[in-house]
Amino acid sequence: xxxxxxxWLVFIGIGSxxxxxxEQQKTLDLSQANIVISAQIKSPIQETAANxxxxxxxxxxDLQLGLNNNWDSKTTIALxxxxxxxxxxxxxxxxxxxxxxxxxxxxxSIFHEHQGDKNILWVIGADTRAILYxxxxxxxxxxxxxxxxxLSPNIDFSESPEYALRGHQxxxxxTANSWDAWTVEQFDQHFREQVLFGANSFENIPFQEPDSSxxxxxxxxxxxxxxxxxxxKYDADYWVWTPAPHDLTIKNAHQDGLAEQExxxxxxxxxxxxxxxxxxxxxxxxxxxxxxxxxxxxxxxxYHPNAxxxxxxxxxxxxxxxxxxxxxxxxxxxxxxGIVYGPSSPPIDLERERLPKKYMHRFYPDITHTVRCQxxxxxxxxxxxxxxxxxxxxxxxxxxxxxxxRDTKYTxxxxxxxxxxxxxxxxxxxxxxxxxxxxxPKDIIHEYSQFFFGPxxxxxxxxxxxxxEKNWDGPILENNSIKETLALWKSLEENNPNLANNWRWQQxxxxxxxxxxxxxxxxxxxxxxxxxxxxxxxxxxxxADKAMNDxxxxxxxxxxxxxxxxxxxxxxxxxxKLFQSIGAQTSVEKYxxxxxxxxxxxxxxDYPLNNRWWLEDEFNKIGKLKSEAEKLARLEFIKNYESxxxxxxxxxxxxxxxxxxxxxxxDAIDFLWENDGLSRKRLxxxxxxxxxxxxxxxxxxxxNYLIRVSGYGxxxxxxxxxxxxxxxxxxxxxxxxxFPLPKDLIKDGQLKISFDKPDEEHLNWRKQxxxxxxxxxxx
Numbered sequence: 001x002x003x004x005x006x007x008w009l010v011f012i013g014i015g016s017x018x019x020x021x022x023e024q025q026k027t028l029d030l031s032q033a034n035i036v037i038s039a040q041i042k043s044p045i046q047e048t049a050a051n052x053x054x055x056x057x058x059x060x061x062d063l064q065l066g067l068n069n070n071w072d073s074k075t076t077i078a079l080x081x082x083x084x085x086x087x088x089x090x091x092x093x094x095x096x097x098x099x100x101x102x103x104x105x106x107x108x109s110i111f112h113e114h115q116g117d118k119n120i121l122w123v124i125g126a127d128t129r130a131i132l133y134x135x136x137x138x139x140x141x142x143x144x145x146x147x148x149x150x151l152s153p154n155i156d157f158s159e160s161p162e163y164a165l166r167g168h169q170x171x172x173x174x175t176a177n178s179w180d181a182w183t184v185e186q187f188d189q190h191f192r193e194q195v196l197f198g199a200n201s202f203e204n205i206p207f208q209e210p211d212s213s214x215x216x217x218x219x220x221x222x223x224x225x226x227x228x229x230x231x232x233k234y235d236a237d238y239w240v241w242t243p244a245p246h247d248l249t250i251k252n253a254h255q256d257g258l259a260e261q262e263x264x265x266x267x268x269x270x271x272x273x274x275x276x277x278x279x280x281x282x283x284x285x286x287x288x289x290x291x292x293x294x295x296x297x298x299x300x301x302x303y304h305p306n307a308x309x310x311x312x313x314x315x316x317x318x319x320x321x322x323x324x325x326x327x328x329x330x331x332x333x334x335x336x337x338g339i340v341y342g343p344s345s346p347p348i349d350l351e352r353e354r355l356p357k358k359y360m361h362r363f364y365p366d367i368t369h370t371v372r373c374q375x376x377x378x379x380x381x382x383x384x385x386x387x388x389x390x391x392x393x394x395x396x397x398x399x400x401x402x403x404x405x406r407d408t409k410y411t412x413x414x415x416x417x418x419x420x421x422x423x424x425x426x427x428x429x430x431x432x433x434x435x436x437x438x439x440x441p442k443d444i445i446h447e448y449s450q451f452f453f454g455p456x457x458x459x460x461x462x463x464x465x466x467x468x469e470k471n472w473d474g475p476i477l478e479n480n481s482i483k484e485t486l487a488l489w490k491s492l493e494e495n496n497p498n499l500a501n502n503w504r505w506q507q508x509x510x511x512x513x514x515x516x517x518x519x520x521x522x523x524x525x526x527x528x529x530x531x532x533x534x535x536x537x538x539x540x541x542x543x544a545d546k547a548m549n550d551x552x553x554x555x556x557x558x559x560x561x562x563x564x565x566x567x568x569x570x571x572x573x574x575x576x577k578l579f580q581s582i583g584a585q586t587s588v589e590k591y592x593x594x595x596x597x598x599x600x601x602x603x604x605x606d607y608p609l610n611n612r613w614w615l616e617d618e619f620n621k622i623g624k625l626k627s628e629a630e631k632l633a634r635l636e637f638i639k640n641y642e643s644x645x646x647x648x649x650x651x652x653x654x655x656x657x658x659x660x661x662x663x664x665x666x667d668a669i670d671f672l673w674e675n676d677g678l679s680r681k682r683l684x685x686x687x688x689x690x691x692x693x694x695x696x697x698x699x700x701x702x703x704n705y706l707i708r709v710s711g712y713g714x715x716x717x718x719x720x721x722x723x724x725x726x727x728x729x730x731x732x733x734x735x736x737x738x739f740p741l742p743k744d745l746i747k748d749g750q751l752k753i754s755f756d757k758p759d760e761e762h763l764n765w766r767k768q769x770x771x772x773x774x775x776x777x778x779x
Contacts, residue, residue, distance in 0.1 A: 181583020
């Protein structure tokens, strides 16, 4: 009996040991790891790599990893180059083939090796820059909490980037909505974080005047050199965006432009790329621009022999485009490194096709704006466009993954256009897709959340980011997820006070509150407007003047009987926090934002979401009419503006809830911008498309119809492919064009309306024709 008991005790003991070993093998504990760095990794990365590892781990764990070039520790993190055979007497794991990722430029591998009772985590880079990318992957995937850092064991991972160019523009200027308030240390940390997510290039916009921003903590002429030093520290390419003189035909403009550039080149310790936009700004013909670029390259190479000159064809018409490419074909200049595709460039596929193979093709995608831009938000509710505006906090992982895969394939990579910290999620997404365009956005966003917010909340925070994007999909009043998104972020906010000072955290929570406030306010103000029209319906009995007075008093309750002020207060609370943490300027008056378009979302949070301003102005006009009959007729028209009657239809062309509109805006200018965003025009007038399409089904083929159009300028309308002739043709805002619709065009009850685009390329977009409202009125 005793022998049997002893046997079971031994068996249980062995089982416990095996169980513990099995449990231990589930994770690789790096909490007491020593860091070993190859001497072959040259400065400054030799020092940078060590500092990044030690500092970023300490921030998140309070652990201070050792840094000793020996193998005494039971756990070692070894940083080494792929061409090395051994590191301080220990054999470096050999590559498994001749074409593996860690042998390609910027490629790396992470490999966990057991040596007896010791663990070595190898970070093996193809070059010095690759060491930082390997460290980035390690830090993004490790689970870090106070007192502990762990990683999945037996890791054997390698990758090299799909695209050579992976960067972002960081203009230290007043136009940016936060960076002009940053210190050198903040830029250093931010560039470090971008590198850890795979970026290899940063583009500044130099030549800013010291007094051009009230937020500058560092003279911009000093900062532009400091940014160059930071890039050198992280072995990242330093680019600058420097337009040519606006008109090179002016006397001395050519030489003056070169002199300014040379002074800058001379003081930069590192400079890799100079991007000169062909347009936006600038109106130079390539006949003047090309000689300027040629001379510029000679000056650049005097100070930075390996730097490249780049140019965009933004705003070029066909003649200029042909001139430029004919020049390349004929002369094949070596001074040009490549061309940049940006907004208003020729089509990206055509540009790549015409560009000789010796030149690189850089993408310059706008990931920072939501309207009046290269990539306007698709299916965006008007209420967001009028309040959140052009530069809100805009995480859009699904939209930008789709756009990346569609457009970047024609290029050698990208340096994105950005004007602030509000698009931080988008930057990380683009950097990671630059490594592998097939990466799942959910995996990228999970790494983002884990690295910046910690493993405990990573999954929920990642979901919250995707939910914020879902908030923007379609009509607000039909979007049930907005309140669910707020509930998730409120829970995260309440349960994680340790993240209260994290600016990325602050941004995301602020957006959740903002979206929900706009939803509540929109529902309330739309209801008030509907009730105001019910009052106008009584005008025949109570009189026009009293009806107008009562209706206006009722709809103006939006300004006196306020809703959901607790949500608004939270938005303002986070506006203050963001100003304190990163200098985010969410208001012109309160935080001295450059202008209303530049992220000043607090200034528009209460912008009318019904037509009360427009009604007030209309009522003032009506009050001046001479007869009661005229007043009543005009009030009847206003009351029925969006309700043309049984069998008739109305569409606010660019509204997310338009029922018959089949076109989606791709013209980047779907929101009118006047009076710094405080337009008093009818809300439908503030949205437009240039050439919308509409479809109707089940029309009455035996009835006459009239098509009424409002907008601006021309309206070259076609019904089922046939151009219609107007009987009324007014061209001003909130005036009307009317087109009788022949019965024989709708014999099957189907109608498709389209608009030909008039020849207006010579006009500024604000002067070009557009369509805002369309009625199909049964006669």
